[in-house]
Amino acid sequence: MHLFSWLPESISSYGREMDSLMWLIYYVVGVWFLLAEGLVFYFIFRFRRKEGVPAAYATGRGLKAASWVIVPALLVLICDFAIDARGEAVWHHIKLEMPTPDVQVRIEARQFAWMFRHAGPDGQFNSPDDVITNGELHVPVGKVVRFELESRDVIHSLWIPNLRLKQDAVPGRMIPGWFKAEKVGKYGIGCSQICGNGHTVMGATLVVQTQSDYDQWLKK
Amino acid sequence: MSTTTLQPELLGELNELEPSEHGHAAPTGFIGKYVFSCDHKVIAMQYLFTGLFMAMAGGFLAYVIRHQLAFPGTKMLFHPIVNARQYNAISTMHGTIMIFWVAMPILIGAFGNFLIPLMIGADDMAFPRLNMLSYWTFLVSTIVLLASFFVPGGAAAGGWTSYPTLSVQVISSNHWGQVFWILAVALEFVSILMGGINYITTPLNMRAPGMKLFDLPVFVWMQMTATGLFMMSVGPLIAGAVLMLCDILFQTGVYMPEKGGDPLLYQHLFWFFGHPEVYVVLLPTLGIIGEVIPVFSRKHLFGYKPIVFSTIAAGLLSIVVWAHHQFVSGMDPRLAAPFSITTIIISVPFSIVIFSMIATLWGAALTFPTPMLWAVGMLAEFLIGGTTGIHNGSAASDIYVHDTYYVVGHFHYTLFPAVFYGMFCGLYYWWPKMFGRKLNETLGKIHFWGTTVFFNMTFIPMLLMGIAGHQRRVFDPRSFGYLKDMGTLHVIATYGLYGLWIYQIPFIINVFCGLFGKRMTDRNPWRASTMEWLAPSPPGHGNFEVLPECYRGPYEYSKPGAAEDFIPQWLPEETAGIARK
Amino acid sequence: MSSLTHLHPLSASVSRSPRRIPVIPATRLGMWIFLASEVGTFGGLIATYVMMRMWHHEWLHESAHTLLSIGTINTVVLLTSSLTMVLAHEAAEAKERARTRRFLLLTAGLGLLFLCLKAFEYSHEIAGGHTPKVSVFWSFYFAMTGLHALHIVGGLVLMLYATLGLRHDCVLRRVAPIGLYWHFVDVVWIILFPLMYVTTH
């Protein structure tokens, strides 16, 4: 029963990076965790009180004694930097870069539904070829999708586990983002920020289609 | 050691807020003694029992939550079927109660109040009247909070974080729950602020002669750091709450974008306090186990000063990590990196603390009465909570785990050990001092093992569900297709909670039996060396028959050459010399 | 294990030595700690106000509707009250009860004058349609000056309480922490005043 064997299938271009980051943290932190727990349990069994054997007098004063904890703490610091460095690269790729988009959608959250305005072939919003859907987001496979996230009332959060994508939708702001889905299929979308009584039903579906299916769908 | 005679006017200065209290006769009559008492021990008991009562309430709400999640929409014992609105209110109130009405009153209000004066060899807090006022304000806040269940529209339902615009706008048709929530939380803050003035001033000003700052038991240090941290960070949230109250009651628009406001502003104000707050909850417990582990290891606490400095450093650092709760909130994504780095670096001071505690176990002469079980259990369980925090702290992986049950698992793995393990540890350990009787060991061990097994059974499934993508605060997980496999895990977690509840019964019995029966005569049953064990059990008015002096640090266990395996802080050199022989 | 009796403190020589002398007297230390947390509250408000103000240039026009003249008078009133507070403190140090009472009451009177002028301002502004609802600037204005005014009220209560208790000598020492508090409230105003009134005209 491995923690991350519970991860849902990753279908986005950056999903693999994100998963590997999570595995990295899992292993680095896991080693320390096992080490610490191991010591606790070893000491518990090893150092039970025995008649006539006094406990050691070790205060940890002085640099030499304290280095028993300070050296490990410095090693932890090095691990921290490793995690930070890797994490920052992944974060940068996902949230700070914006590859040239092939497709544009505007996503509007409201209590308690998702509305998707697909820009259509001309790539412009608010033009006649826009396709507006409720509860179904259509994207072509292998294409960079740029989205603009808005909310009409309260804070919601766009949550697509398979894409490893999460972004809050905040009233009064337009928040851009992107993803590239790499596998055809239907995937769940949820809202992950409490937004009222209907928070629990605020789902939608992501439909990843081949380019031709997508074009056909746009025309309909 | 200061032996200067005390000038009368300085004494006056010490006493001026409560000219009638210090050095005066003990109050007589039930009301003066147990209700409107200025005695720190009575106030501690008032905090303790209010907190325990609220723990029952919070645990009951947890039961309603868990039942609903495992068996959505079915009947349950003791509570009618809930709807979505009620579910949100119940989980909101569960979080609020557990953190502000269980953790704060018990770990700080009760243990801090009871132990600080005793551990520093003082007869009371610096400001006894302020202390009393603090408890009564707290009680009023409790009543306001509980009353909010019964106002039109029901209790607040916007999460314990109460983010606007939901908390302002949507509920505004029926906003009384939210208003009561703000008022209750504000009153509670005022109460802890009043207490906090005591918890810092008292150890600074009223230590026994000869007691230097680094002769303070680590518990006192943790209380000082925790309350200092609380007082440093709470201001902005009070400001934020005032603005929210204005938004609700006077329709101002500080958080409303259509009026030019900004909802993210509140998140910054909340988490500027909210993150330090979790350490305010953790530190007292680190203090408690920092007292208990040396006693049952018969060893000096390893690295006393590094522990003290690390927690202070962690406290300071915790003021600049708040935005790790907001990585995907829509704030400028360039801010993520600095906050992510500071967040993860907090693991360094905490690893110093944890490794030091573990190092204390090395070479020890360990025994495992109930308090020690809880202390080591706290260490072992908190490690899970702390390490899962790193997945949240790395901004990129937080994109995935944010607001999922992984976070829920993380914070229960930190908070449950910090609050419940810490509280149980402290209660089993200091009960003899508080009430003059020991709690039953057999019941205590049953309580420990049952709680530990079922605690893990409740929260491991939550970590797994979070990784599977299960978002928080959903009323009925079945309504999302991708959560259809979560049913079994929810059921396991819920059975875990049933087990948790069942294994609290030995504790409740233990507590009630521990209040009655013959008192023991031994003042120092654990053979500990800190000052509180010099006082009678339970200590009378004024604590010590003769106010003690301090001769050494708090953890002189198994010192080579000494006759006993501990040398108490209060023992003069000459006597200790005899002891050393 | 050997018995503990020979270690027992009461049989040992525990001298009745006096308590330590605190470096800072408790009430003053307590007040400092309290004020430190107050810095957080006002600091939080002021910081967010300044941030939002930088985003919203239009607030310039709104804040032009504050009454600079009365604001200035009020600043002078508060500064004077700080002076009388210092004098009260001095009198208290010299143990001159009558003079202490006089200066405390004078300080309180100035505080009351401040509140009256503030009340006039509020009514003027509200009559002019500048209620807290109309814009975030006015929300902040009323929230911040309102919270400050509440602190003035708190100061008045403290001062009246202290003057009532002046019969005892030891109560003279209350003046020092109250003075600290009053100067703090004063400083807050000195920060609010330019932020709300001056930068606008």
Ligand code: HEA
């Ligand atoms: C007592 C309470 C407590 C404690 C101690 C902690 C400790 C930590 N927490 Fe936690 N946290 C909460 C209570 C607590 N937290 C709560 C209540 C929430 C949710 C609020 C809400 O949204 O409702 C939360 C949420 C939360 C988030 C936001 C998640 C999200 O919403 O997306 C983050 C993100 O960074 C985080 C991080 C951390 C970190 C890094 C620590 C660190 O302090 C942990 C440090 C300790 C260790 C790391 C273990 C010891 C060290 C080692 C064994 C060495 C090896 C380690 C490394 C190599 C790294 N926490």
Ligand code: HEA
């Ligand atoms: C200290 C903090 C704390 C503690 C101890 C707990 C304890 C528990 N919590 Fe809590 N929880 C939170 C803080 C805490 N929680 C917070 C902050 C949230 C977020 C809220 C939000 O989303 O806004 C949350 C949310 C939360 C959720 C998520 C709800 C959702 O997202 O929809 C769930 C779900 O299972 C849950 C379950 C539990 C369970 C089963 C316990 C069990 O461990 C409870 C066990 C307790 C008992 C069995 C009671 C024991 C009683 C006594 C010891 C008293 C004895 C009395 C006498 C002797 C007189 N909690």
Ligand code: CUA
């Ligand atoms: Cu929308 Cu939750």
Ligand SMILES: [Cu+2]
């Ligand atoms: Cu945090």
